[in-house]
Amino acid sequence: MQSCCATTWPLSVGAAMPSEPHSLHPLTLVFSAISVGRSFLLPAIFGGFSAGGGDIGRMFAWGLAFLSVPALLYATAKYATFRYRIDDDELILDSGVLSRRRRVIPLARVQNIDTHQSALQRLTGVAELRVETAGGDRTEAVLEVLALRDAEALQAELLTGRRVALGTAETATDRLAIDGDETLAQRLAHLRPADLVLAGATANEAGLIAAVLAAAIQMLEQLPIRLPEPNFPAIPELTTPMILLAVLGLILFFILLGWFVSIVGAVIGYHDFTLTKADGELRKDYGLLARRHATIPIERVQAMRVEESLLRRPFRLASLKLATAGAAPGERRRTSAQVFLPLARLPHVAPLTAAVFPDFDYAALTFSPVHPRARRRAFIRYAVPVLLAAAALAYFVNTNALWLAVLTPAMYGAAHLHYRHLGYALAPGYVIARAGFWNRITWIVPDNKIQTVHLTQTPLQRRHRLATLVVDTAAGGTFKAAEVVDLGRADGTSLLTTVAQRAIRARKAG
């Protein structure tokens, strides 16, 4: 680049500013072939074999194999015709074989730029680049595959181009960390394997994994694979206590298995998790097999969640998540929030939130409780289903199920715990809501990201003169909005006005 910007736009390593059209890396053909093979040839092989090798099976298999040829040709043509370039504040992608398509993405609208590498891609030194814009949950542009250096260079160019397009000031420090040069970026956090083991071990999702595994093993039994029948010696009659023990043992086994999988998943999936901040962007690098780099422009963050699961609270640990408008779909996510930091120690939460929200002080928060009648409502909500279930089971299955009713007093304890973890706080410029016993979630919503505010009442809440305040943001996905549950009605109505006024008075959202 010999333009006048040369001094303020340092060249990225190894690649020129792509103003002339660029093609994808030739290895794209290999990966397309693999993808076609997966879609066509594998089912062909399986179909052919499982149908017993009969005529229909063979026709099916050969049919699929034939279909793979035009698919391969199409993929080759797509590679040959694909071009990308950056021109004048826009990323331009040209593609298409029969019908040419040009997609123009204004850099100012770019929101997330991620490079993604599968294991094979890491081995061969290539990566996928995914570009996302605001107001969409889909990836707007996928460049698959580029040489890793080209991908990182393009990512940097897009980000600096975006900053220029938005008119924000840029200096020599705008250059993002590339090739391990992180002296200009501020490192926020780094997770070691020991931390990741802890993260996996204390994750609430372990239970979910156990359930998924159990279901998966169930499904395996449905497959038409014939196993040899084992010859058991005569089994003595199983008595009910033995069956019960067996069932409990099985449940325990799945829980332990899920726990183990959770730990391994965390250690591998979040391997070498590094969080950095560089001039208005947050950057995550993590992963052992598939190394992921995600960039989140801070102004796109709609809200932040501090999650303290039951297992983590005694150890003073938390996990941090971000809600962005149009969260990256390439991220593997079990919840609908983007993981910011899988594990953080409580004293570090304040500086981490300050990295995203500079004028916010997590440590200085004082929470106001909600109305004590929330306990009563929670008790009714927990006790009624238990009693109904006991009654139904007693009627349809076994009268002994009535003993379940003894759980009712325990429901009051549960209701009390639920109440104790509810709360809200109003900090200068931020609204904070907290709820949850199994997983205590603290929402941090900046005033200028509040979209609409609602006060809702279920019939039961009306009976107890309670209400729930819902603070709606633009966070994408199946996100629950920040809620303050079970406020006294008077508090609720005044809070509705207060929070709405904050949203109105806050500086322009953007």
Added chain:
Amino acid sequence: MNTEDTPAMAEAGQDDSALRCLDGRVTLLWRVAMLIRTVVLTAIVLGAQGVLDPPVPTALIPTVVAALGIATVLFLPQARFRSWGYQVRADDLFVRRGVLWRIASVIPHTRIQHVDTRRGPLERWLGLSSIVVYTAGIRGADVTIPGLARADAELLRDHLAALGGGGDAV
């Protein structure tokens, strides 16, 4: 002070007398819609009963369904009409509604992305319109105010669009 008996939910700083109501014809709209739904639902239940053949007297379930449907047709529209109120205030739009599940919403003018008018076949027959206020939010993303006289809907739409001015980028 406000007690449990008032049909409206007490709103601090919100004068109930300043709230505008929907057009009265909307109760007719709701009655017709609910009647149609009741008939369809009863037909479905009858059909399902014919296929599944549950161990209950034949007339029981469809009668219950039909009775519930008729009850909603008779009593719900009026209650719902009374529960609806909206007001365009200085800085925001206030909307409240709900018979059993109550909800009061505040939409700052600066957050309004755009405002649509919508007219279904029943609404067209009665000369009514709904407006839909779009924000960038998720839970309260589209707030719909139904049962407005067509002219009023157009006026309200223009008024809100002028106040909103395209809304803030996210």
